[in-house]
Every structure is written in C-alpha cells, then in structure tokens.
Amino acid sequence: xxxxxxxxxxxxxxxxxxxxxxxxxxxxxxxxxxxxxxxxxxxxxxxxxxxxxxxxxxxxxxxxxxxxxxxxxxxxxxxxxxxxxxxxxxxxxxxxxxxxxxxxxxxxxxxxxxxxxxxxxxxxxxxxxxxxxxxxxxxxxxxxxxxxxxxxxxxxxxxxxxxxxxxxxxxxxxxxxxxxxxxxxxxxxxxxxxxxxxxxxxxxxxxxxxxxxxxxxxxxxxxxxx
Amino acid sequence: xxxxxxxxxxxxxxxxxxxxxxxxxxxxxxxxxxxxxxxxxxxxxxxxxxxxxxxxxxxxxxxxxxxxxxxxxxxxxxxxxxxxxxxxxxxxxxxxxxxxxxxxxx
Numbered sequence: 001x002x003x004x005x006x007x008x009x010x011x012x013x014x015x016x017x018x019x020x021x022x023x024x025x026x027x028x029x030x031x032x033x034x035x036x037x038x039x040x041x042x043x044x045x046x047x048x049x050x051x052x053x054x055x056x057x058x059x060x061x062x063x064x065x066x067x068x069x070x071x072x073x074x075x076x077x078x079x080x081x082x083x084x085x086x087x088x089x090x091x092x093x094x095x096x097x098x099x100x101x102x103x104x105x106x107x108x109x110x111x112x113x114x115x116x117x118x119x120x121x122x123x124x125x126x127x128x129x130x131x132x133x134x135x136x137x138x139x140x141x142x143x144x145x146x147x148x149x150x151x152x153x154x155x156x157x158x159x160x161x162x163x164x165x166x167x168x169x170x171x172x173x174x175x176x177x178x179x180x181x182x183x184x185x186x187x188x189x190x191x192x193x194x195x196x197x198x199x200x201x202x203x204x205x206x207x208x209x210x211x212x213x214x215x216x217x218x219x220x221x222x223x224x225x226x
Numbered sequence: 227x228x229x230x231x232x233x234x235x236x237x238x239x240x241x242x243x244x245x246x247x248x249x250x251x252x253x254x255x256x257x258x259x260x261x262x263x264x265x266x267x268x269x270x271x272x273x274x275x276x277x278x279x280x281x282x283x284x285x286x287x288x289x290x291x292x293x294x295x296x297x298x299x300x301x302x303x304x305x306x307x308x309x310x311x312x313x314x315x316x317x318x319x320x321x322x323x324x325x326x327x328x329x330x331x332x
Contacts, residue, residue, distance in 0.1 A: 011293065015294060016294065018293060018295070019293070019298065022294075022295040030293070030295060030296055030299075031293055031295075032292070032296065037296070040296065040299075040300055044300055044303060044304075047304065047307070048307065051304075051307040051310070051311075052310070055307075055310055055311050055314045056314075058311070058314060058318060059314045059317060059318040059321075060318075061318075062315070062318025062319055062321070062322055063318045063319075063321035063322045063325065064322075065322070065325050065329065072258055085258060085259060090255050093251050094248065094251065097244065097247045097248060097251060098244065100282065101240055101241070101244035101247075101286075104240040104243075104285075104286045105237055105240050108235060108237060108240065203288070206286075210282055210283075210286045210287045211287075213282055213286075214279055214282045214283065214287075217275055217279050217282065218275065220251075220254070221254065221271050221272070221274075224258075225254060225257065225258050225267075
C-alpha cells in the first residue's frame with residue numbers, strides 16, 4: 001500500500017554485501033517502487049534500440065565509399081550576417097539540457113510536497129520539449145526542401161539521409177511522447193491525484209525525460225560532431 | 227532509500243549540474259567551431275560526451291544514490307552493446323576495404 005516509503009527495513013547493508021543479500025535473501029530484490037523499476041528496465045531496452053541505431057549508422061558511415069555530407073555546414077544558420085556552423089543543433093541541445101534541469105527540480109519539489117512548483121516546473125519542461133520538437137520539424141523540412149531523402153542527397157553518401165531520418169525521427173518521437181506523458185502527469189499532480197499514493201510518479205516520468213536528454217548527448221556527439 | 231535521499235538534496239545541485247552540462251556542451255560545440263581534427267577531435271568529443279552522460283545519469287536520474295543490485299542490473303547488459311559496437315567497427319572497416327578492392331576502377 002505504501003509505495004513512497006522505503007519498502008523494506010532489511011535494505012540496510014551498503015555495497016557488495018548488500019547486493020548479495022538483496023539478491024539472496026527471501027524478499028524482493030529491488031528496494032524501489034515497482035513503477036520506477038519498470039521504467040528503468042524499459043529505459044534499458046530503449047538504450048539497446050538507440051545503441052543499435054547508432055551502431056548501424058556507424059557501420060554504414062564507415063563502409064560508405066562516397067564522402068559523407070558536410071554535417072557541420074548542413075546544420076549551419078546565418079544570424080545577422082554571421083555564419084555559424086551547427087547553430088541550430090546547439091540551440092536544440094541547450095533547450096533539452098535546460099528541460100532536464102527543470103525536470104530534476106520538479107522531482108525534488110514533488111518529494112517536498114510542493115505541488116504548485118512541481119506543476120509549474122513540469123509545464124516548463126513540457127513547453128521546452130515541445131519547442132525542441134518544433135525546431136526538429138523546422139530542421140527536417142529544411143533538409144527535405146534541400147533535397148535530402150532516405151535514398152540520396154545532393155552532397156555525397158546516400159546513407160546520410162536514411163541514418164538522419166531514422167535516428168532523429170525516433171528520438172523526436174520519444175520527445176513528443178514525453179511531452180504528452182509529462183502533460184498528463186502534471187495535470188494529475190495539479191488535481192491532487194497523488195496526495196495519498198506519493199510522488200514517485202514524478203520521479204518515474206523524470207527518468208524517462210532525462211533519458212531522452214541522455215540519448216541526445218550521444219546523437220549530438222556521433223551524428224552531428226563526427 | 228532513494229526516496230529519502232532525493233528529498234534531502236538542495237535545489238542548488240541541479241542548477242550546478244545544469245551549468246556544468248551547458249559548459250560541456252559549449253566545449254563540444256567549440257571542438258566543431260574551431261574545426262579540430264584527428265585524434266584530438268575524437269578524444270575531446272568522447273570525453274565531453276561521457277562526462278555529460280555521466281552527470282545526467284548519476285545526478286539527474288539519481289543513479290548514484292541507488293542500491294548496487296539495481297546499478298548492476300542496469301549496467302551489466304550494456305556490456306553487450308559494447309561488444310556489438312566493437313564487432314561493427316571491424317565489420318565496417320572490412321566492408322569499406324572490400325568495396326574498394328572490388329569496385330574501384332584500377
């Protein structure tokens with residue numbers, strides 16, 4: 001019934017001996033709310049999906065005989081006459097990192113029982129996430145307009161398009177789903193639905209959101225900076 | 227355990243981590259801006275990437291305050307991913323070499 005409090009007082013030993021007793025004793029192995037454990041396991045499976053996408057991208061890029069399109073130039077923007085490479089991606093990165101920060105604070109306020117601040121911070125997180133998706137839509141339409149297709153592009157190796165649309169598309173789908181998820185949870189927090197159950201749900205939705213940010217860190221490094 | 231731990235953190239820690247993440251992102255952006263190449267580029271990109279990923283997982287996702295049983299459950303399977311990456315690195319280079327050997331004129 002009580003999910004927010006530590007589940008079992010047997011979880012006292014730290015380190016390796018604690019791990020052995022967690023797995024070995026006649027009790028549940030993980031001292032976390034079940035929803036949180038399931039979210040972690042889901043994120044582990046998602047880690048595999050994104051790893052496979054990025055590994056596939058690495059493989060086709062390594063084996064492409066034509067030159068890879070100049071990524072830094074493709075995502076450049078000219079602002080006030082100044083040409084800045086990768087600017088669009090830098091802005092998107094900044095937005096996503098900031099949204100992760102506001103989400104972490106929302107989790108903290110949720111456990112303190114400050115519902116008002118939790119809802120505000122979750123709303124900010126969702127709005128930042130939505131603006132990230134908006135910028136991504138802008139990026140996609142710009143590239144499609146310039147002639148990038150999953151089977152070819154004007155600058156070089158044809159594999160660029162398929163890798164780009166698949167990886168950023170799947171990530172964008174995760175962000176969009178996250179925005180909806182956060183909006184639903186924020187509304188329920190505002191309504192006071194979790195006053196009895198406890199606020200682990202905010203931490204669980206936060207885990208998902210931070211994971212989306214985490215995946216972007218790898219996409220940023222491997223797709224845009226390579 | 228994690229619940230009580232997360233209640234005790236002051237908000238400041240998240241602002242500090244946010245600033246750090248921002249600085250690290252700016253650093254990796256600079257790597258591209260100044261067009262660093264070769265091993266220097268790769269070393270820097272991967273260091274900044276791993277630091278950012280580590281901060282997000284450890285602090286934002288509260289991973290460092292979880293119990294070891296959960297940590298190993300989540301970390302050990304990723305070893306399989308490392309093996310896949312290593313295999314596909316070899317495979318990619320091999321495919322590239324074969325394409326050159328068979329499709330290059332002359």
